[in-house]
Amino acid sequence: MKRVLKVIKGQPAQLFPTASLWIVLSAAVFTLSACVTINIYFPAAAAEKAADKIIDEVWQIKKNDTEPSNKSVAPENGNNEPAAKGIK
Amino acid sequence: MKTCEATYAKALLKFAALLVSSIAAMNAFAAADFEIDTPGVAALKQLMRARHAQLAGYYTSGAVGLTADGMIGLRDVSAVPQAERYTIFALVAAENQNRNALYAEIARANSHPEWEGEIRNTFARRWVQNARTGWWIQDDDGWERR
Numbered sequence: 001m002k003r004v005l006k007v008i009k010g011q012p013a014q015l016f017p018t019a020s021l022w023i024v025l026s027a028a029v030f031t032l033s034a035c036v037t038i039n040i041y042f043p044a045a046a047a048e049k050a051a052d053k054i055i056d057e058v059w060q061i062k063k064n065d066t067e068p069s070n071k072s073v074a075p076e077n078g079n080n081e082p083a084a085k086g087i088k
Numbered sequence: 089m090k091t092c093e094a095t096y097a098k099a100l101l102k103f104a105a106l107l108v109s110s111i112a113a114m115n116a117f118a119a120a121d122f123e124i125d126t127p128g129v130a131a132l133k134q135l136m137r138a139r140h141a142q143l144a145g146y147y148t149s150g151a152v153g154l155t156a157d158g159m160i161g162l163r164d165v166s167a168v169p170q171a172e173r174y175t176i177f178a179l180v181a182a183e184n185q186n187r188n189a190l191y192a193e194i195a196r197a198n199s200h201p202e203w204e205g206e207i208r209n210t211f212a213r214r215w216v217q218n219a220r221t222g223w224w225i226q227d228d229d230g231w232e233r234r
Contacts, residue, residue: 046122051214
């Protein structure tokens with residue numbers, strides 16, 4: 001009796017590795033395909049930089065365009081204020 | 089039995105390691121850069137830059153504004169002389185055609201045509217962000233002056 005049971009118990013135990021191999025393999029394939037799908041994500045930060053670059057070129061947004069005007073205004077204020085204070 | 093399971097476990101571990109490293113490699117590859125240097129993009133930029141010289145005045149006057157979908161649209165042409173209106177219609181139509189082509193071209197240049205919508209949204213945000221003060225911007229509530 002005990003011997004028979006051992007054999008019966010042994011059979012499913014022997015089957016287990018091959019079955020698990022298939023489960024693992026199919027799970028791996030599924031996971032890999034899922035990873036590939038998820039991995040094709042949109043590079044938002046890089047796209048934003050690229051968009052800014054194109055917009056700069058199309059609209060000709062020059063940072064020098066605004067900065068010199070600020071600078072030319074700043075010294076005037078800088079010169080006027082101390083002078084005004086000096087007079088007072 | 090145990091040795092058999094151990095080999096499977098080892099194989100599984102190896103496979104998992106391979107999976108992780110390959111995903112990391114793909115991630116690095118995907119995040120490497122964003123392609124915009126193609127002849128198509130360059131040609132569209134050229135056309136749009138030339139057109140902007142004509143459009144800039146209309147942005148400032150408020151006749152034309154930036155829409156939420158990365159396009160431009162007629163906002164108020166009442167102040168524009170009748171004769172000039174045909175020019176504006178043509179300018180807006182041509183600009184929007186170029187913009188659509190630009191978004192599609194960038195998506196294609198990056199081998200992801202399905203990114204076109206996201207590229208359009210990104211541009212829509214950036215056009216608005218880069219717009220000069222006084223230009224009109226359309227959002228859900230309607231036209232708003234920047």
